Amino acid sequence: MSQPFRRPSGGRIDRSRPLAVTFNGKRLEGFAGDTVASMLIASGQHLAGRSFKYHRPRGILSHGSDEPSALLSVDWRADRGPGYRDPNNRASVVEARDGLVVNTQNHWPSLETDIGAVNDLLSPVFVAGFYYKTFMWPRKFWDRVYEPVIRKAAGLGEAPDVKDADRYSNRHAHCDVLVVGAGPAGLAAALAASADGTKRVILADEGSEPGGALLNDTTATIDGRPAKEWVAGAVATLDARENVVILPRTTAFGYYNHNHVCMVERISDHRADAPEGLARERLWQVRAGEVVLATGSHERPLVFENNDRPGIMLAESVRAYLNRWAVLPGNELVVVTSSASAYRTALDAKAAGMRVSIVDIRLEADCGPEFAAAKDAGITVRSGHTVIRALGKKRVTGLVVSPIGRDGTIGEKTTLACDCVAMSGGWTPSVHLFSQSRGKLRFDVELDAFVPGTSAQAERSAGACRGVYDLTEVIADGAKAGGGELAPEATASFTGFQPVRVLPTDADASKVKAFVDFQNDVTAKDIRLAVREGFESIEHVKRYTTTGMATDQGKTSNMNALGLVAGILDRPLPAVGTTTFRPPYTPVSFGALIGPARDELFDPVRKTPIDPWAEANGAVFEPVALWRRAKYFPRVGEDMHAAVARETRAVRTHVGIFDASTLGKIEVIGPDAAEFMNRIYTNAWTKLKTGGCRYGLMLREDGFVYDDGVVARLAEDRFHVTTTTGGAPRVMRHMEDYLQTEWPDLDVFLTSITEQWAVIALQGPNARKVLDPFVTDIDLTEAAFPHMTVKTGYVCGVPCRLFRVSFTGELGFEVNVPADYGEAVWKTLYEEGQKHGITPYGTEAMHVLRAEVGYVVVGQETDGTVTPDDLGLSGLVSKVKPDFVGKRSLTRPDMIAAGRRQLVGLLTKTPDEVLDEGAQVVDDPAQPIPMKMIGHVTSSYASSNCGRSIAMAMIDAGRERIGETVFVTTPAGFTEAVISNAVFYDVKGETADA
Amino acid sequence: MLLIDCPYCGKRPEVEFHCGGEAHIARPETPTAVGDADWGSFLYYRTNPKGVQAERWLHGHGCGRWFNALRDTVSDAFVATYEMGKPRPDRDAATASTPSNA
Amino acid sequence: MLERNLARRAPTVSPLVSEASVTVRPLDPQGRLAFRIKPAALAGRGTIDGFDLTGAINSRTSPEADSGMRTALRLGPDEWMLITAADEVDERCEAISAALTGVPHSLVDVSHRDVGFSVEGPGADVVVNAGCPIDLAAKAFPAGSATRTILGKAEIVLARLAADRFTVTTWRTFAPYVQGFLVEATRS
């Protein structure tokens, strides 16, 4: 395609740098500075997509991020392979560069011939509330018929089907003043705010260069100079100031609490020379002292029949394409307007050589100086006229217009031939970010718009986003918002408009397609229907018709929809309400939101010091909180079941070695340490001697089990506390909370030492034999070092806290060595252990072993509603301590009521059947649904040592029911099991407690 | 993301903090002397006001200190922050400045 | 005695130093002591065993200019991280305990718990700000500042030694993540 509609000179494009993109497989030419939209217009192509619901041909409506129709699938780096394509890019903001591959969407087989366009003929079916009405019945059709069909037909564009190959980055930034929008108001605000050099200023704008609407302007002057010179001067001044950061291509999309504003900067999409690996986008999380919103305004389309035909554009956009991109949107232009500003478009189009006429809904008497300016330029103005309909299909070919009589009657119709229409229904301030900031909007009748009322944060709006439209006033408003006073004088703007919701017509309103929301294919007729059916609040109308709910967030449609509803209901517009604007302002890629948090940076994976050995020895891992832990160590040909059976047997017959480094560890130090322990745990600590260990149970204040673990007393004033792996952070917080807020008088300090120590558990009859050769200063004999004691010394020559403890029932030691030594000590013990049948075991075997001897796991047997007595652990609850956390709650009526769910064992009638953990337990499987659940399975394993399956369960009054048969749910139905004691294995030989 | 004025560290981002619910609910001196109903209230009943509420915050990923804050539950504005053990300041939402677009 | 397994202190997840101007380097092992004492109990002692404890909360003091052998990071009203040579931990513990006989305090060796990195070069602050949400402007966080904070999804202790020089310390299991995060940040 060549560029027949390119103007010979002018515009902000670089004719010395030609480029080409691939559009629907064809070559599309343009220049540096173009967007895909301006290139399409230069080539004479306005048809740029098919609409969402009716598959109507759609063109380019706008020149900015509010474009609802020209949505493209863009492969940003087709030359680099898959993973660079995303859908729904607005053609008007896709900066052109060599190598882009773009395709139109929502059609099959082609843009020109789209089968789906049959929906346009079936449109009586697709009325407002269509989804709700059609798919309600018959119910069983939903899964099989409706949902698949909707899934296929719904949505715009095609989601990427491969992983995003780009990189994204993240940056937290702080500034004193954040200015959003670099149009005249924003530039003036940034200039003023940064003038004395003391404030850090960030100026962000979604466009490729600063200037905003001034980039579309060739006639305005500021301070006696052409506007673009003023812009260049302002940018140069700001650039030279060290306290200013200017961020083009950066959209502030979310305004959150306490002036936290999120913005996305597009870094590489526009660069043909972007090096591989350069981040595509950067998420800026800005904390600003003050925010100046200078976000401009959106032009309103006019609502008339077939107002969506390609070639029908917003008036300011026509002007932008003419002046900024030097393209002619056509040869024959009709400007349809109720707004003075559109006359600028007419004048500029005329100057560019287009044939121009104006249809003004307003009467001549209601017009301002723009009317005379048009007349002077020789432009025909039909004031007091309306548009009945647009002609043409894939491109507008004419407008049927008619005068409006005094009583609103439609006069004689005339057809104006044209290939381009510039429409303007006035302006809507862009209050999205203000509204997101929780500022309160105010309806201004004069401006026919919602404008910022009361701010909720340290924020000011300036310029068109609060309804200030005259250029001189806009600049002054910006300067004031930036803390300045002086502002230059500019040429007067054509301002003012007459609100028109739907253009008067004599056509049957129930048959006419006049679009309010272009992106979601919502017509005036749909909105009328919704109101007639009783949806009167705009929030309801929105959801029922889907107006304003597409990716453009109703930027162009919102006010027309509101006005229409207010008109039908004959209520003042604010009484209908405005919609709440939510982030994001424009669509944001998931990549930008995620930033670097993917693959190995998705989450920290905590690996123990012994993890490398486990990995080298074929461990299968499982995640436990953020940790990855060795679950089992399969030998060749073994599945988990076989490996765990072997590992658990080895522990009971020889010795197992287990990495317990993930256990939470807290060092509790201070003269009041024992008193603190007394108050935090249910058991008594005062009498625990130095060198002794005790199993501690911790409750929340509500009396429910919170955590457990072995605690060693290292000195009179020093305890080594262990917690569950997952519970470590919350236990630390829980303890610190009581220490700081309830008992600040206690002299106790807590330090997390989880990661200081690697913990190697040796469990089994041969444990002592393995350890013995490496310990010189600790007597390992039973007499000197009994169960539940601790000694410090050296193991393998490194400092050690050696615990004589067991979580298996067997003879056991836990070797705590400083983490750096963990792997080396492990390897040494493992090598020595070969003589004694040592077997590394993982978390699965650990779970089986502890279940065999009836030890509970907090978080598995407990769920935050379990008391010590429910677990059969009331022996661990001190009766003599006057107080500890949770004590009082244990005597509340419900805590001591009969029938509480209690921990018991479950033995399936079929010994090798392993119950599902979480399975429900009932007394009678024949009872009607809903059945009465009497409990659930908490742990369940195949136990090689017991020669059968074992399970733990919480059952209503379970301890009284030992020996009774119950039924447990299985995927197939129910199975029988007998309630038993929760201890399944008798340890032989030298046991933990020997 | 909220910006919270830690009494020890100054203004720091919300991600460093953990909220601990309503403040100034003293744990009874002798819990065993408290009746069931009162103990139930102590455990479970909170005022949940619309407006300014005193609440506990922990600067866990910071100085590690618990402190109290007055926060407006409607606007999320922090009216005051103060050290544990200090009385609730006599301030309300009106003292939180609200700029306007006038 | 076993060789200290230094190689495992900062497992690598990606190339240590990118071509970027900011370098991220694992620090050699250091002796680290978590020290807690109520300010009132200090009773006017400004310095203990050569560690200057007079710094404000969230500051770093190092009396012997930059030697790093007696550095105190004040992380909270009653909390310091004392940094010393890796092989002097026991001596320091003895000396400090001796100086505070009878005074309630807590001193815990966490040398193996923590792993440090240096982040150096023009724009080091921007690299840290890729995941750390606090204000690192010279005014808000000048050289000599140190604080516990967040980097991405990990908790870190951040200290600023000079305008373009930071140390980032984290628990050892978070070190590969923190290192990877910082190196990734140097690339953008």
Ligand SMILES: [Zn+2]
């Ligand atoms: Zn703090």
